[in-house]
Every structure is written in structure tokens, then in C-alpha cells.
Amino acid sequence: MLELRKLLAHVEAMSREMAARQRDFASRITEAREKLAALAQVDEVMQAKIEQALSVDPTWRGAQPVSARLDERHQPDGDATPATLIAVDGSQIYPDRHGLALYYLINIGSIILRQGTGEAPQTDTQPTLYFLEEDIYNDGGDLVTAGDVNARREQAELKMLAELAREERGYWGGDLDRLIVAMTDGPLLIWMGETDMKDPAAKAHIQTYIAQLQAIQQSAAIPIGYVDRPRSANVLRLLHVIQLDPTEISKERVRQTCYQGMTDRLLFQDLKPNQRSAIFAATTRINREFFRAAGQEIHFFYLNVAQKKGEEHARIVRVDAPAWVTGQPSLLDRVQQAIYEDCRGTEHPYVLARAHELAVVTYAERRDFEQTLAAALIRQDLTPEPSRKAWLKWLMSG
Amino acid sequence: MTDAQLLGRVLRSATGVFTFGCTQNEENIPQFGQPVRAAGADGDVYGLVYEIIIQDDPFVRQIVAASDSLTPERIEDMRQRRQVPVEVSALAVAYRRGELVRQGVPPRPPAALRRVFACNRGEVDEVLGRGGFQFMRIALNHAQCPAEDLLVASLGWVAQCRPPGQEQPYLVEAGRELTRLLAHDPLRLDAILRGLADLTAEAQAASRGW
Structure with a gap:
């Protein structure tokens, strides 16, 4: 039982702390935006500092600018053209050694919404039960962990996305003019610790995942990772590093960012509706060593999906896409329009909300x-x- | 009305009432008073639709509130795909056991997930048109259903399914039976007879080709 009365003082303290933090962030973010504008031009000096930061700290989770300026803002011209939006989401029942039996379950929900057709979307769920010994025990003979199940779910989601993208291209008779956006709820880049990446099973997991991204590319569909309320601070870490003198760049100084506790979302809170930030590449080792090598380096940008103008209404999300997408400006504009249109009325992609609803096991x-x-x-x-x-x-x- | 049009499946049932769910496809939603048939393992159960509830949930309300987001695809998704069914309740008034069709409360309600069909013309005439007026007594005695309106609507359905020229005599006969059943309740009787009078006038107009 939770005795609320014993927590009341803590709740009050927490609310005061949060209010103070918000005031502090509000003043510091203005300064950060001014710095971003002042140091916006991407040049060799900036690139050298980024390389130096990566050399002193290979795990540095910063941002590599892809655009010519850090303060770039872009809003597509014209109306959105109808697109097909495919979304996939997964949920799971984790193995429970206290349960009736040892098993785990993954349920994948999917939706294909064809804008402009007036048709009801195509929806489906694919539950899979894992109960064989090789499913529920890992190579060390231990019961699989939540992390193992999550990895398997990630693979299943992307595999489903690749299959649906291929079928959808067939539905349109191979017509390459039809934009097909294949969306996942969350980052497109796998998160993996430094030590995990040395594990052969983890490497195989990465390679399989990348192969699915390549399959989506072969279907001429656009894989997108949509991150709602992102907590990432890659651009702020970049901003911190480029303010350092080259002689100051050390592992400690790189990690002790002057924007501690703040997020990129705050930095880009002033984006206008349907306006995106500059494009960046995540500097994580997995992106540089695996995804880039396979032609699937993941780029990201921030986008305001709100309908109303004004910072107080802004809804800043992070959009992940492979470099071969962000490298085609007109294609990227169409993708951005399609995402923004699908957020109309919900300020979150309708198809992702529905994929989640289909996947969730109540x-x-x-x-x-x-x-x-x-x-x-x-x-x-x-x-x-x-x-x-x-x-x-x-x-x-x- | 087409033969064996599947409307939905039984969600829950009791001996006197069964409730089934169907999608929000408007063509698939039955009408008030319509005779329906729930397929059973040991025989069918016939009912009269007396309540139709179109459910919502917070997601539907969110979409409706943002009217500019109501694209045709989202509307069809809400109607056809989302698991928010239309709930339809039917008053059980007859059942079939082998060749025998009997008006009355069925011995056993239809089980969950049994399929529910719209009755075709032949069934309506066999079960309700030629089967007597016992179903009216069941409706009048049921506390939850709006019996007066239900009987007017259902008698209209049955009359339409009678052979040509039999519509009006059927309604007149139903009126006589109601007069007997509701001899002690002139207000209810009056409400139903007024409804039937309208139906009779419509039947007369139809027979004259108006």
C-alpha cells in the first residue's frame, strides 16, 4: 500500500524543484539558441572538433551536422500529395518464472493507410508464442531476459515492416511515384552498449536489422523512426563541443556538457508548425561502424507536428531516416508532408496510434x-x- | 433484404434477450424492429431488434473533436476496423428445433460468438407472419424493451413479408389481437393502434401503387 500522506512533503518539494528547473532551462535555452545561431556555419574547424571529440571519447553521443548550417529551418512548399503510410508496433508478455509456464509472447500490430483512396485501412495482428527450450533459454542456459525479448520484438517489427512495404509496392503495381512511408514507433537506430556490440549474437542482431532496412529500400519505401517527446540531447552536446577550444577537448570536458539536464526538444521548441530543423547524423559507434558501412547511416531532424502556432503549442518530435532518404531533398519534403498530414487532429501519427492499439496485449x-x-x-x-x-x-x- | 446476410456475432445472451456486435459499416447495422436469426448448435433463435448502441471511446472523441482530421480513410477505419462494435440487442421471440418453429422464449439462449443473420422474407413470414401473434405478448411483457414502438416497427416488417395482398389484412388481424391482449391498458393499446393505422395507410397506398 502506498501511504500518500507520507509522500505529500516530497511531492511538494518535487513540484518546486521542477518549477525551478524549468525557469533555469528557459533562461539557458535562450542562450543556447543564440550560440546555435552564432556558430551555425558548418566548417572544417567544426568538423575537426567533432572528430577530436570522437577520438577522445568514442562513445560520445553527439551529432554530426549533415546540413550546411546548424540553425537551418525548412518547411516544404505546396500541399501534401497522397501517400501510403505503413506502421508497425509490437508488444510482449515477458517470461515469468512465477507464472503458469515458461513462455513469452510477441504480438505485432500493423496498419496500412492509403491516403486519398477513401478505403478503410488494412489492419492485422501477428501473435507468436515462444515456448521451446531454444526460445526461452539463451546460449548460457539462462532464462531469456526482457532485453532479449525486446531485441526479438524489434526484429519482428522491422521484418513485418519490410514485408508490408514489399506487398504495398506490389499493390500499386510497382508504381514508384506512390510514396510509401514505413514507420516504427521509436528510434530507427538500435540502442546497444559498447560491450554488447562485441557479442557475436548482438552483431548478428544488428546485421539482420540492417538487412530489413535494405529490404525496405529495395521496395522503394521510406523507413522512418518517429520519436515522440524525445529526451535526446545530441545537438546540445554538439553545441557544447564546438564551443570548446581544441586544446580543451578531453574525455571529461566532452562529457561535462554545459547543457546538463536539457534536451534538444527545448532547443527546437521555436520551430513553426510543419517546420523541421537541420539534419544531423547520430555519432554513436553502432551508426558509424555498422549502419554507415551498410549504406544505412541513420540521420535525424526535429519537427514540429503541432497545428497551432507558438512555442507554447509546439509539439517537437524527432524523425529518424536513413541517409539515402535525407540526401534527396524533394523526397524528404514529401515524407515530411506525409508525416505532418497524418498527425493532423492527433498531433501524433494516426497510424502509429492504431498500430499500438492493435499490438497491445491488455x-x-x-x-x-x-x-x-x-x-x-x-x-x-x-x-x-x-x-x-x-x-x-x-x-x-x- | 438479402438471403443470409451476416450481421454480426453474439456478445452475450440470456433466455429472453441476446446482444450481438457488428461493425460500424452502416449497411451492416440492422434496423429497429427488424427480425434477426441467431444460429445455434441445436436450432436457431429468432429475435426482434429493440436496441442499437453505437459505442465510442476517447480516441473516437479525439478524432471527432478535430474535425479537419476526419479524412475518409480515418472514418472508414473507425467504422470498419477498430474494435468498437455496434451493440445490437434483440428480444428472443421464437425458435426452431428441427422442422418445428415455435413462437416463445427459446429453451436455451444462443452461445457467445454464434453468428447472427438478418431474416429473409420467407423466414419472417414463416416464423412471425404465419406463426401467430404470441411474439406480441412476449414483447408486451418484457420490461426493458420499448414494446409499443417495437411492435409497430416489427409488425411493419412482418406485413411486408406477407404474400401480396395480405399486408393489410395481417395488420388488421394484429390490431384485433392487440385489443384482446391490452384490454386492460387502453393507453398502450391506443399508442400501438395509432402506429398500426399509419402502417395500414402506407400498405393501402403501396397496394394502389402510390
């Missing part, structure tokens, strides 16, 4: 599934029961 559905599983186990003369701990928890939760 508590009631999980309960129904486990009842079905228990009945099947009983028919096999097994005695399914949760651990005593899980059973008591269930009793006490009412």
Missing part, C-alpha cells in the same frame, strides 16, 4: 490467454499453477 487479454493455456495444460494431465509467491500476490491484490 491485462484482460493476458488473463484470457493464460486461462486458455491452463486448460490446455490440464488436458495434457499437467498441473499448471503459479508460484506460491505469485499466487499470494494475486490474492492480496484483490
Whole structure:
């Protein structure tokens, strides 16, 4: 039980702290924007500082400018042309050693919305149950972790996205004029720790993931990672580094950013509706060593998907796309228009909201599934029961 | 009305009432008073639609509130794809066991997920037109359904399914039976007879080709 009265003082302190932090950020972000404007021109000196930062700290999660200026702002001209939007999202039931049986489940929801056709979108769900020994134990003989399940879900999502992109191109008879945007909810770049990347299984995971991006490219569809309320600060880290004198660039100074606690979202809060920031490349090692080598280096930009003008209404999101997309300005404009159109009325891509709705396994559905599983186990003369701990928890939760 | 038009599937049921879900495709939503048939393992159950509820949820409200976001694709998605079904309740008034068709409360309600069809003309005439007026007593005695309006609407359906020239005599006969059933309740009787009078006038006009 949570005794709220014992927390009231903490809640008050927290709210005061947050208000103070916001005031502090508001004053510092103005200064950061001024710096961004003052140091906007991308030149050799800036590039050298970025290379130096990466050499002293190869794990530096900064940003490599792709645009000519850091303060570039761009809004596509003209009306959006109808596009096909494909979105995929996944959810899972993690393995539970206290549950009825050892298994895990991944459910992938997908939607294909063809703008301008007036047709109901095509929707589907693909649940998969993993219960074989090789599924539920890793190579070390340990029960698979939540991270393992997440990695498998990521693969399943992108595989589904690639399949749907291929089918959709076929639906349009191979017509390459039809824009097909294939969207995932979250970054397009896999997150992986430095030590994990040395693991052969992790390398295989990366290669499989990249192969799916290549498959989407072969279908002439556009893979997009859409990050709502991004917490990333890659551009602020870049801004910090380029203010340092080359002699000051050390691992410690690179990491001790003067914009601690702030996010790029604040920096770009002044974007106008349907306006995007400059384009950047993530400097993570996985992007440089794996994705770039495969021709799939991930770039990103910030976009305001709000309809109303004004910073107070701005809804800044991060959009990830491969370099072969951002390198085609007119194509990128069409993609941006398609995303913005799909956010109309919801300020979030409609197709992503629907893919999530299709994918999510509710508590009631999980309960129904486990009842079905228990009945099947009983028919096999097994005695399914949760651990005593899980059973008591269930009793006490009412 | 086409043969065996699938309307939806049973969500929940009791001996006197079954509720089924169908998509928000407007062509698929049955009408108030329409006779429907729930397919059962040991025989069909016939019902009269007396309540249609079109559900919403916060997502629908969000989309509706932002009217400029109502693209045709989103509207069709909401109607046809999202899991927010139209809930339709039908009063069980007849059932079939083998060759036997009987008006009355079925011995067993249709099970969940049984398919529900719109009755075709032949079925309506067989089960309700030639099967007597017992179904009117069931409707009048049911506390939850709006019996007066339901009977007027359902009798209109049944009359349309009678052989040519039989529509008006059928409605007159139904009126007589109602007079007997509601002899103690002149206000309810008056409400139904006024509705039937309108139907009779419409049937007369139709027979004259107006």
C-alpha cells in the first residue's frame, strides 16, 4: 500500500524543484539558441572538433551536422500529395518464472493507410508464442531476459515492416511515384552498449536489422523512426563541443556538457508548425561502424507536428531516416508532408496510434490467454499453477 | 433484404434477450424492429431488434473533436476496423428445433460468438407472419424493451413479408389481437393502434401503387 500522506512533503518539494528547473532551462535555452545561431556555419574547424571529440571519447553521443548550417529551418512548399503510410508496433508478455509456464509472447500490430483512396485501412495482428527450450533459454542456459525479448520484438517489427512495404509496392503495381512511408514507433537506430556490440549474437542482431532496412529500400519505401517527446540531447552536446577550444577537448570536458539536464526538444521548441530543423547524423559507434558501412547511416531532424502556432503549442518530435532518404531533398519534403498530414487532429501519427492499439496485449487479454493455456495444460494431465509467491500476490491484490 | 446476410456475432445472451456486435459499416447495422436469426448448435433463435448502441471511446472523441482530421480513410477505419462494435440487442421471440418453429422464449439462449443473420422474407413470414401473434405478448411483457414502438416497427416488417395482398389484412388481424391482449391498458393499446393505422395507410397506398 502506498501511504500518500507520507509522500505529500516530497511531492511538494518535487513540484518546486521542477518549477525551478524549468525557469533555469528557459533562461539557458535562450542562450543556447543564440550560440546555435552564432556558430551555425558548418566548417572544417567544426568538423575537426567533432572528430577530436570522437577520438577522445568514442562513445560520445553527439551529432554530426549533415546540413550546411546548424540553425537551418525548412518547411516544404505546396500541399501534401497522397501517400501510403505503413506502421508497425509490437508488444510482449515477458517470461515469468512465477507464472503458469515458461513462455513469452510477441504480438505485432500493423496498419496500412492509403491516403486519398477513401478505403478503410488494412489492419492485422501477428501473435507468436515462444515456448521451446531454444526460445526461452539463451546460449548460457539462462532464462531469456526482457532485453532479449525486446531485441526479438524489434526484429519482428522491422521484418513485418519490410514485408508490408514489399506487398504495398506490389499493390500499386510497382508504381514508384506512390510514396510509401514505413514507420516504427521509436528510434530507427538500435540502442546497444559498447560491450554488447562485441557479442557475436548482438552483431548478428544488428546485421539482420540492417538487412530489413535494405529490404525496405529495395521496395522503394521510406523507413522512418518517429520519436515522440524525445529526451535526446545530441545537438546540445554538439553545441557544447564546438564551443570548446581544441586544446580543451578531453574525455571529461566532452562529457561535462554545459547543457546538463536539457534536451534538444527545448532547443527546437521555436520551430513553426510543419517546420523541421537541420539534419544531423547520430555519432554513436553502432551508426558509424555498422549502419554507415551498410549504406544505412541513420540521420535525424526535429519537427514540429503541432497545428497551432507558438512555442507554447509546439509539439517537437524527432524523425529518424536513413541517409539515402535525407540526401534527396524533394523526397524528404514529401515524407515530411506525409508525416505532418497524418498527425493532423492527433498531433501524433494516426497510424502509429492504431498500430499500438492493435499490438497491445491488455491485462484482460493476458488473463484470457493464460486461462486458455491452463486448460490446455490440464488436458495434457499437467498441473499448471503459479508460484506460491505469485499466487499470494494475486490474492492480496484483490 | 438479402438471403443470409451476416450481421454480426453474439456478445452475450440470456433466455429472453441476446446482444450481438457488428461493425460500424452502416449497411451492416440492422434496423429497429427488424427480425434477426441467431444460429445455434441445436436450432436457431429468432429475435426482434429493440436496441442499437453505437459505442465510442476517447480516441473516437479525439478524432471527432478535430474535425479537419476526419479524412475518409480515418472514418472508414473507425467504422470498419477498430474494435468498437455496434451493440445490437434483440428480444428472443421464437425458435426452431428441427422442422418445428415455435413462437416463445427459446429453451436455451444462443452461445457467445454464434453468428447472427438478418431474416429473409420467407423466414419472417414463416416464423412471425404465419406463426401467430404470441411474439406480441412476449414483447408486451418484457420490461426493458420499448414494446409499443417495437411492435409497430416489427409488425411493419412482418406485413411486408406477407404474400401480396395480405399486408393489410395481417395488420388488421394484429390490431384485433392487440385489443384482446391490452384490454386492460387502453393507453398502450391506443399508442400501438395509432402506429398500426399509419402502417395500414402506407400498405393501402403501396397496394394502389402510390
